[in-house]
Amino acid sequence: MRILHTSDWHLGRQFHGLSLDEDHDHILVQILAVIDDERPDVVIIAGDVFDRANPPQSAITRLSQFLTTVRAASDAAIVIIAGNHDSAAQIGAMGVLADGGAAIVRGPLDEDERPLVVSDAHGPVAISALPFAFEYAARLCFDDDGIGCPADVIRAQLASARKHVAEGMRWVVVAHAFVDGAATSESERPLTRMVGGIETVSAAAFEGAHYVALGHLHRPQPVGLDHIRYSGAPLAFGFDEEGQQKSVSLIDLAADGTVTVTEVPLRPLRQVRTIRGKLLELLAAAEVSNDIVRVVLTDDTPQIDPMKRIRAVYPNAVQLAYERNERPVELRLEEQRAAIDDPQTLSSAFLEFIRGEPLSDAEGQIVASALQSFATMEEEA
Structure with missing residues (x-):
């Protein structure tokens, strides 16, 4: 199965007061071209689709046009989760844009984390889409007052998701998190509202997953193991990202669950x-x-x-x-x-x-x- 993994678009963002609308248009055209050329079975957007909870209408229109084009030109399943910059309710409502084919669009938390199941010639693949949520929301959702940090939120989501992954299925997890050992950038917002709180998640939490498609950090990078990966943001949002080659990740998931990763480079409109x-x-x-x-x-x-x-x-x-x-x-x-x-x-x-x-x-x-x-x-x- 072939998966295109991207994240952290931050539609509607400005760079020190400069609009990035044209820069986003330039990049989204390239991502659509990759989908057309590589024919992925699944397209994943792993959170921070928008830059803020109340994005401008132009940003919403960009996402709508992108999804409409993917649906018209491709049979790919669509997977989208909310990130920490997004409004969970708004991302959840975007599910209507993905109608007409296989899709899972997750904004608010769900105590019953049911996957999207997509099949290829080698059998079914379960895709668990785990939206970002702060600790207090997770306590209410999972009725667990012991949830006190982002790692606890992820653990609760994964525990719920594992119940629906049948033995022998290949399993893909989509999450928006800061995994321990990953390299950060200046433009990322902390994932905990607790002063001094620990915001990192251990890579070991994802045990059993054959591929983990991560969002939140803006540098494309594996974390710990090659199958736990950030695709990175498609644009540079800070001067500390100067010179970074931005890309989308193309993942080939084999019958035995092993993965081959190809970074497909993107060319910015402006350096x-x-x-x-x-x-x-x-x-x-x-x-x-x-x-x-x-x-x-x-x-x-x-x-x-x-x-x-x-x-x-x-x-x-x-x-x-x-x-x-x-x-x-x-x-x-x-x-x-x-x-x-x-x-x-x-x-x-x-x-x-x-x-x-x-x-x-x-x-x-x-x-x-x-x-x-x-x-x-x-x-x-």
Whole structure:
């Protein structure tokens, strides 16, 4: 059986304020071409279809058009789960778009995790689609107050799913999780709402599955074993992903359950890259480019209106820094994780990510006032 595994599209996302609509269109056309060329039996989208719970209508339309095209041009079964960026209810409602063929579209949790069963010449394959859910929702669904972390949620889902996988069946699990040992990127949101909570899941939790199609992390990579795999995001969403070859994963599942993995490369409409040097040298050597650019100036002194001058040749320059102020990626990532404990810092970091500028002094005062009001309410309660 041939499976196309993709995830983390983040439709509707912006890159430091820049729309990625055209970039997504460019990539989705390529994924459709892979489906047309490779004729997979199953197409899996392993969560984070959208970038936020309330995506723009343009993002919903893109998914609708994609699924409609797949249905018209292919007999592939469709498997979609909600990720941590998605609205579970909205993804669940998307099931109507996959009508007309084999499909399983899972948004909300279900205490009875029944698989989609697809057969090939070698027999049936059970596909368990396990949507992402936070701990509190899983406690209610599985009536288990002991669920306290993402690993517990996955274990409860897998325990329910295993009941419906008959002996001798090949088993594919689709999940949205952070598996221990995988490499992260800056643009991924934590999977637990508990400060200091453990968000990783052991690869051993998936014992018995012949292939595990994972979503959440943006780097294409196996974790522990070749059959436990992230397809990665099809676009770069942060400068730490510069130079990564984005792809979809093509999985050939043999009669005995062994897998062969082929990464099919995708070509972005615009590269995400960093340019470095003195301002005048960069301007003199540059040709106009639509790439999404981060500029690191090596000038010893601050330059006059550098971003405006850079954008004359790099109209999609979104970030500027001086080399003397640069911090290692690892330190920036650690600071971002630590910011979760400080709502004021987190608010500023969120705005800087969305629009390219942190909280202004006036905005900071508004946030501080609101946080103080919440603290007062909690004390009174």
